Amino acid sequence: MNLAIAEFRRAKGRFASITGALSLIVFLVLVLGALADGLFFGGTGAVRSSTAQAYAFSQDAEGSLIRSRLPLSDEAELEAVPGVTQATAIGALITTTSSVPGGADVVVMGFVPEADPAGVPSRVAEGRLPSPDQPEGVAVDAALADQGLGIGATLDVGGVRQPVVGVVEDAQYQSLPTVWVALDTYGDMRAAVRPESAGQPLQASTFGLALAEGTDPATLSAPAGIAIASNEETYLSIPGVREQRSSLDAIIYASLAVGGLVVALFFALVVLEKRELFAALKALGASSSKLGSGVVLQALGATATAVVIGAVAARAVGFLLPEGVPFLFRPETLVVSAVLTVLAGVIGAVLSLRRISRIDPATALGGSL
Secondary structure, three states: OHHHHHHHHHOHHHHHHHHHHHHHHHHHHHHHHHHHHHHHHHHHHHHHOEOOOEEEEEHHHOOOOOOOOEEOOHHHHHHOOOOEEEEEEEEEEEEEEOOOOOOEEEEEEEEOOOOOOOOOEOOEEEEOOOOOOOOOOEEEEHHHHOOOOOOOOEEEEOOEEEEEEEEEOOOOEOOEOEEEEEHHHHHHHHHHHOHHHOOOOOEEOEEEEEEOOOOOHHHOOOOOOEEEEEHHHHHHOOOOHHHHHHHHHHHHHHHHHHHHHHHHHHHHHHHHHOHHHHHHHHHOOOOHHHHHHHHHHHHHHHHHHHHHHHHHHHHHHHHHOOOOOOOOOOHHHHHHHHHHHHHHHHHHHHOOHHHHHOOOHHHHOOOOO
16 A cells, blocks of 8 residues: 555656556546536436426327326316325416526416415425416526526516516526426416417316325326326426436446546556556565555545536536526436446556456566566
8 A cells, every 4th residue: 555655656657657548538527517517407407306206298298298288177086086185277388488688498387376386396495386376477487597587576478467476496497497387377477478278178288196195196187188207207308308317327337438548548557557557566465455555545535536627617507608508417317427427447456457357476576467
């Protein structure tokens, strides 16, 4: 161990090169991870962090809130399904609002304001959601509040105006901020921006379902013409979410594999270069395991340093990117990436230990293995 540390000090340039290469890989992994998290959490919050354990859709909607249409009368049928304790009608409408500078695309989410509704945001940062006693008003996503549409402001959608009474967090849908209103208000907004729907019966896009404790959504018997999906299945069915996640994860894991190969190649060359030194140490009584532990320690030092440098650089990039880029630097992702990077480095170093074990002091001192 002392020999490994001493070599760190003596050959700073050599280890700086491997640390620099690993730092770039860590930087790439963390930037890709932050983009993946930004896309995933920004696109799924309205479902993922809601109060519903499952959702009901029309069978041809394939889990899409926007394409699904269900009559409000389905509420009674759904609440009669064994395991379902509550079904809350929810409407979804992608539109625009002029209430922020330059305008903004939003998803209007209408719901029946009842006691403990299923399918509404679970994180209310300020104010309140529309309630049975106070159905008026709108709760807006924090992204809109950051643009000046906070509590006390007025939201205008197609000429239908509502005061902002609450701010919700982690509630975006398809990377668009959501606004949460009573279902009747949603119907008014829909008729204003979709004139062809005026005069038609108000319908729900989906029903958020609250389930009895221990109920598995996969075991629910859906009424005719209705499909039921778990919370997770629903947010993974949002267009693009699954594909984006799997593609970026594949790139991240490939980058980590490259990091392991870089470490393996580096230490294989180091062992080859120092074979005569290792042979002399073995002749003096040093075991292969002791020499190998020194190599692993050097790999740990290089990868740990690379993680720190790469993390600082990736975090700095997050501050420099434009606000519209979905970049979410999560501590959980940093920890997982750091552990995987160090593990890949250690595995790479371990691959070089076989060469150390094959060094024979009787022959290697002459320069051959």
